[in-house]
Amino acid sequence: RKQAIVVGLGQFGAALTRSLAARGVEVLAVDTNEERVQAVAAVAAHAAMFDATEEAALQRAAPERRDLCVCAIGEAGREASILTTALLRQMGAPRVVARAMDPLHERILRLVGAHEVVNPERAFGERLASRLLTAGVIDEVPLGDDLVITELRPPPAFVGRTLADLTLPKTYSVTVVAVRRPGAPVTMPTPATLLTAEDILVIVSPPGAVPAMMDRVA
Amino acid sequence: RKQAIVVGLGQFGAALTRSLAARGVEVLAVDTNEERVQAVAAVAAHAAMFDATEEAALQRAAPERRDLCVCAIGEAGREASILTTALLRQMGAPRVVARAMDPLHERILRLVGAHEVVNPERAFGERLASRLLTAGVIDEVPLGDDLVITELRPPPAFVGRTLADLTLPKTYSVTVVAVRRPGAPVTMPTPATLLTAEDILVIVSPPGAVPAMMDRVA
Ligand SMILES: Nc1ncnc2c1ncn2[C@@H]1O[C@H](COP(=O)(O)OP(=O)(O)OP(=O)(O)O)[C@@H](O)[C@H]1O
Numbered sequence: 001r002k003q004a005i006v007v008g009l010g011q012f013g014a015a016l017t018r019s020l021a022a023r024g025v026e027v028l029a030v031d032t033n034e035e036r037v038q039a040v041a042a043v044a045a046h047a048a049m050f051d052a053t054e055e056a057a058l059q060r061a062a063p064e065r066r067d068l069c070v071c072a073i074g075e076a077g078r079e080a081s082i083l084t085t086a087l088l089r090q091m092g093a094p095r096v097v098a099r100a101m102d103p104l105h106e107r108i109l110r111l112v113g114a115h116e117v118v119n120p121e122r123a124f125g126e127r128l129a130s131r132l133l134t135a136g137v138i139d140e141v142p143l144g145d146d147l148v149i150t151e152l153r154p155p156p157a158f159v160g161r162t163l164a165d166l167t168l169p170k171t172y173s174v175t176v177v178a179v180r181r182p183g184a185p186v187t188m189p190t191p192a193t194l195l196t197a198e199d200i201l202v203i204v205s206p207p208g209a210v211p212a213m214m215d216r217v218a
Numbered sequence: 219r220k221q222a223i224v225v226g227l228g229q230f231g232a233a234l235t236r237s238l239a240a241r242g243v244e245v246l247a248v249d250t251n252e253e254r255v256q257a258v259a260a261v262a263a264h265a266a267m268f269d270a271t272e273e274a275a276l277q278r279a280a281p282e283r284r285d286l287c288v289c290a291i292g293e294a295g296r297e298a299s300i301l302t303t304a305l306l307r308q309m310g311a312p313r314v315v316a317r318a319m320d321p322l323h324e325r326i327l328r329l330v331g332a333h334e335v336v337n338p339e340r341a342f343g344e345r346l347a348s349r350l351l352t353a354g355v356i357d358e359v360p361l362g363d364d365l366v367i368t369e370l371r372p373p374p375a376f377v378g379r380t381l382a383d384l385t386l387p388k389t390y391s392v393t394v395v396a397v398r399r400p401g402a403p404v405t406m407p408t409p410a411t412l413l414t415a416e417d418i419l420v421i422v423s424p425p426g427a428v429p430a431m432m433d434r435v436a
């Protein structure tokens with residue numbers, strides 16, 4: 001079983017703890033705030049209240065034996081996040097992921113040895129923009145710079161037509177890779193698949209292809 | 219051209235402003251903090267320093283004429299975020315997206331009329347867990363509860379073999395929807411596609427299928 005330490009149980013740290021635990025990871029969740037420790041006690045394998053910048057306390061958590069150590073401290077303490085990250089590396093943690101609040105903070109975290117740095121607010125802000133802009137788009141997720149996954153309601157002009165009929169890859173450079181129908185398991189589409197107004201299409205395409213298609217069809 | 223107001227230019231609000239502007243949206247970016255207003259002045263169509271809870275000032279920004287209004291105020295002010303959201307709806311903004319810091323805050327934001335509520339830290343925490351756990355996984359993005367998109371390096375056992383050969387959908391319930399090769403445009407795979415160690419496979423599958431496949435193959 002994989003083991004992880006998560007330091008800092010704000011929204012991000014707590015959500016990460018829950019997701020890791022849901023995937024069968026043994027999580028030691030740490031925070032100085034008792035309420036926040038309590039809030040994850042039911043899902044984390046262990047929930048402990050201590051200051052992660054206190055070397056003796058952190059050492060007892062055996063970072064060197066964990067597959068993953070995450071420092072999820074946020075606004076509450078930049079110095080605490082830098083110090084905790086540095087200590088985790090010093091103690092031999094094989095993989096340290098640290099949360100940065102801005103580019104300068106990120107640079108410092110890398111300097112003190114974070115293997116990976118994440119900025120949840122920034123990452124989400126980038127992803128949200130696309131989702132908000134195209135009507136019918138339920139979600140749009142960039143994958144690298146060259147691909148986008150879009151979940152989309154079919155425009156009225158597509159309803160009642162088959163995929164073979166619509167020739168989407170040829171006409172709009174978009175490929176439907178799955179169709180979701182409410183109350184039915186998600187399906188891989190075939191050329192004969194007939195689109196209904198309740199469907200959600202899962203599309204892979206280059207960036208901009210789906211908005212362009214929605215403009216042309218409208 | 220679409221128009222948006224973004225109130226609150228922390229990491230999330232600033233990143234959202236940049237992404238919207240990059241997509242051709244005319245953004246009015248608002249913050250009480252002069253430095254933060256300055257930081258986006260180059261990318262936002264307009265950057266203004268005022269308190270969004272001041273009714274007269276907010277009214278002058280004409281929320282009713284914008285396609286999208288986002289309240290991205292964070293820890294700095296829950297009351298400010300609630301009040302701003304309420305005012306935007308009162309002034310007839312057709313679409314108000316508000317950022318919540320926790321489930322209670324979310325409930326209140328919906329009560330005062332937010333059309334949509336987002337929690338960047340929580341959303342990102344959920345997505346990060348998967349990415350961190352499976353070796354070779356570059357990114358893993360849930361799409362609803364029934365589908366996952368995974369970007370994955372092929373395990374050694376797959377290198378040099380064709381997709382027809384590997385029968386991935388049948389054997390592991392995973393479908394390769396795109397193959398990325400460094401320095402080449404992303405391609406739709408065919409049964410004859412031969413996998414190399416430099417490839418990145420883009421896979422659609424039910425949750426858990428990719429980790430299960432990586433375990434079986436290892
Ligand atoms: N030295 C420390 N040791 C352990 N936990 C700490 C330490 N310093 C801060 N924390 C905890 O880190 C958690 C997250 O930090 P903070 O409150 O700054 O982030 P946040 O902005 O509320 O988080 P989020 O944005 O994820 O909701 C807090 O619960 C805080 O108690």
Ligand SMILES: Nc1ncnc2c1ncn2[C@@H]1O[C@H](COP(=O)(O)OP(=O)(O)OP(=O)(O)O)[C@@H](O)[C@H]1O
Nearest residue numbers: 226227228229230249250269270291292293294298
């Ligand atoms: N009444 C208000 N009117 C305009 N801007 C405001 C108001 N109240 C707060 N803000 C701004 O909202 C921005 C974001 O809020 P805050 O600083 O709490 O979030 P943050 O946690 O730093 O943001 P992020 O997590 O996105 O980095 C700040 O720049 C703050 O100045």
